[in-house]
Amino acid sequence: MLFLTRFARLTATAALLSVIGCTSTSSTELGSSKQDATRSVLPDGKPRDGGGASGERPQTAEKWVVTLGDSFISGEGTRWAGNTTGPASPVDVGGDMAYFDARGMERQAGCHRVTLADGFLGRGLRHKNLACSGASTVSTGKGSAFKPGLDFYDGGDGDIGQAIALQRFARSHQVTDVVVSVGGNNFGFASVVTRCISAFVTTVGARPSYCKDDPQVTGQFDPESAALIGREISQALRRTVTAMRKAGYRSNDYNIVVQNYPSPLPPGPLLRYRETLAERYTRGGCPVYDQDATWAHSTALPVINGAVLAGVEQMGRRNVVLLDVSAALDGHRLCEIGVTQVGLDGLRSWRQPDAVERLEWVNRLYLAVEPWRVEESWHPNYWGAAAIHSCMRQAIQAPPIPGPCAQ
Numbered sequence: 001m002l003f004l005t006r007f008a009r010l011t012a013t014a015a016l017l018s019v020i021g022c023t024s025t026s027s028t029e030l031g032s033s034k035q036d037a038t039r040s041v042l043p044d045g046k047p048r049d050g051g052g053a054s055g056e057r058p059q060t061a062e063k064w065v066v067t068l069g070d071s072f073i074s075g076e077g078t079r080w081a082g083n084t085t086g087p088a089s090p091v092d093v094g095g096d097m098a099y100f101d102a103r104g105m106e107r108q109a110g111c112h113r114v115t116l117a118d119g120f121l122g123r124g125l126r127h128k129n130l131a132c133s134g135a136s137t138v139s140t141g142k143g144s145a146f147k148p149g150l151d152f153y154d155g156g157d158g159d160i161g162q163a164i165a166l167q168r169f170a171r172s173h174q175v176t177d178v179v180v181s182v183g184g185n186n187f188g189f190a191s192v193v194t195r196c197i198s199a200f201v202t203t204v205g206a207r208p209s210y211c212k213d214d215p216q217v218t219g220q221f222d223p224e225s226a227a228l229i230g231r232e233i234s235q236a237l238r239r240t241v242t243a244m245r246k247a248g249y250r251s252n253d254y255n256i257v258v259q260n261y262p263s264p265l266p267p268g269p270l271l272r273y274r275e276t277l278a279e280r281y282t283r284g285g286c287p288v289y290d291q292d293a294t295w296a297h298s299t300a301l302p303v304i305n306g307a308v309l310a311g312v313e314q315m316g317r318r319n320v321v322l323l324d325v326s327a328a329l330d331g332h333r334l335c336e337i338g339v340t341q342v343g344l345d346g347l348r349s350w351r352q353p354d355a356v357e358r359l360e361w362v363n364r365l366y367l368a369v370e371p372w373r374v375e376e377s378w379h380p381n382y383w384g385a386a387a388i389h390s391c392m393r394q395a396i397q398a399p400p401i402p403g404p405c406a407q
Contacts (some may be wrong), residue, residue, distance in 0.1 A: 057248035060174040064128050065121050065396060068150055068162045068240065071133035072261060072388075073181035075099065075114025077379030080372075081350035082359040083285060083334075084342040088371055090349040091342050093382045096371065101129065108132060109144060112375070116389060122397050125176070130165045133375060136185040137236040150182055150236035152243075163243040170247035177396050178244070179257045179323075182236055183308050186229045187300075188220050193378060196296070197365065200287045204277055211288075212295035221303040226310075233258075233311025237320060251319050257395050258312050259323040260305040262388065264362045264378045265334050267294040272337045285364020285377075286335035301326070323395045324404040328387045329380065332361035356383050 067073050079098035082091040097104075099112040106113070111132035118126050132148050139146070139153040139161045146159045153161035166178065196211035203209040211217045219225070240256060265271070268290025273279040281287040288296075305326055312322045332339050339360050342350060347358060361384030366372035380388060391405035 057170070057250075057253055058172055058174050062126055062174065063124055063176045064126050064169075064173045065177045065179060066128045066166055066169065066175050067131050067179045067181075068166060069131045069181035070135045070185055071112065071131075071375070071379055072184065073179065073259065074112055074129065074131035074133045074135075075385065076112045076133040077363045077376040078114050078382050078385045080363055080376065081382035082342045082347075082355065083364040083381075085283060086343040092371070093350065108146075108148065110134065110147075110375075114385075120389065121177075121393050125396070128169055128173070128175075130162050130169070131181070132162070134185065135162070135182070137182055137232045150180070151239055163239040166240065167243040167247050170244055170249065175244070175247075175249070175254055177255050177257060178240060179259065179392055179396075180237065180240065181259050181261070183229055183233045183311065184261055184304060186232055187225070187304055187307075189304075192217050192220060192300070196288045196292045199292065200275075200289055201277070201281065204275060204280075204287075204289075208289055208291075210295075211292050212299075221300050226303050226307045230307040230310030230314065233308060234314035237311060237315050241315075241317070241320075251317060254319065255396075255399065256317075256320045257323050257392070257401075258308060258320065259325050259388070259392065260308040261301060262325050262327070262329045262380065262384070263297050263301050263333060264329070264380075265293050265296060266330075266336045267297045268292075269294075270333075270337050271335045273335055280335070281365075284335040285366070287365060321395075321399065321401055323391060323401055325388050325391050327404050327406040328391055329361050329384050330406060332359070332384065332387075334360055334362040334364060334378065336360065350382070356386075359383060361387060 071077075079094040080091050081093045084091050094114075099106055099114065101107050101113045101115060113129040113131060115129050116127040121127060134147045136147070136149050138149040138151050139159075140149065141147055142155065142159065146155070148160060148162045148165065150163050151161040152164045153159070154164060169175070192211070195214060195217050199209045199211045199214070237256065237258065241251075244254060265286060265288070271280070271286065271290060271293060273284040273286065275289060277287070286293075309322055312320055340347060340358055341360065342348065342355075345358070347355060349355070350359065361381055363376050363379050363381050365377045366374055368374070394405065395401050
């Protein structure tokens with residue numbers, strides 16, 4: 001059972017500061033996004049250009065869609081098809097090998113990449129996933145902590161940025177579309193989520209402390225930060241264009257589809273659990289106050305998505321378009337009224353015919369309880385990812401994109 005004593009819950013929550021959800025772009029405190037885009041800790045201190053001259057793009061029978069970016073497109077959390085406070089097997093879709101993208105292993109440990117089946121995104125289309133859970137617009141860290149960003153970083157030890165990986169792949173494979181999700185980690189998403197959870201766990205039942213009133217949280221979403229991150233996203237997209245040009249592509253040979261972010265939680269009035277540890281933490285896995293949930297949904301998320309839109313608009317290119325998935329999970333968000341968990345209300349397994357309509361599409365908060373992983377928390381699960389991939393398929397098959405994609 002997913003049950004911990006109050007002391008254990010407090011201790012585990014404190015340990016989440018740098019690991020829950022998406023990984024932060026650096027180990028600095030909130031506010032680091034106001035630094036320069038090359039702030040990441042790299043062996044030589046800055047991204048490197050991948051080099052290579054432009055040439056003819058490949059003409060192959062197989063056509064490919066490449067995904068770049070962070071955990072909201074890599075497949076993080078999609079091992080699970082619903083939440084439960086019981087055993088894992090009734091919600092386990094992928095098993096221990098869910099994130100393996102090489103023979104018996106991950107090519108890049110911790111990236112948690114999932115490859116879509118051939119033809120899922122359109123007839124004759126195959127999928128190459130270069131995204132990485134925890135990635136931001138630039139590469140960060142090194143060794144086991146390396147996270148490839150959308151840049152041309154080459155550490156000389158096999159660690160490369162996603163732009164150079166795209167360039168190399170596109171040289172030998174005909175790429176028709178590049179789908180990107182990036183920017184959330186530039187806002188310090190992980191630290192913001194953790195501070196909101198900590199505020200609830202440490203003050204619920206006493207005098208509430210709201211993260212929406214925490215200047216270290218709200219400072220991440222001020223106009224200066226949002227404008228800077230919009231420019232960082234635009235720079236990452238320009239590097240993506242450069243990678244395709246160096247692989248021999250012209251702008252009318254491919255499209256770049258940039259998806260924004262869905263809301264994992266509904267606003268406070270739509271949360272179905274009472275504001276107690278037993279209800280909202282242990283049973284629901286959504287330990288935040290109503291006021292903070294509303295702030296995240298109605299203030300923080302629009303700022304993040306506004307920066308994504310600004311990054312796309314700053315490109316000024318017809319082949320770079322926005323895919324609005326902000327409402328794709330509505331009605332099935334974590335702890336939302338009207339949906340349920342496996343083990344409740346007659347649902348015994350994710351395989352039941354009506355499971356997709358009745359279950360949450362976002363993973364609950366996971367602590368150190370195997371086989372769940374902390375980083376899978378508050379990410380779209382199997383059903384949520386399927387909804388977003390359906391939006392992606394529509395954008396690829398029938399551009400231009402008409403408007404917000406909703407289920």
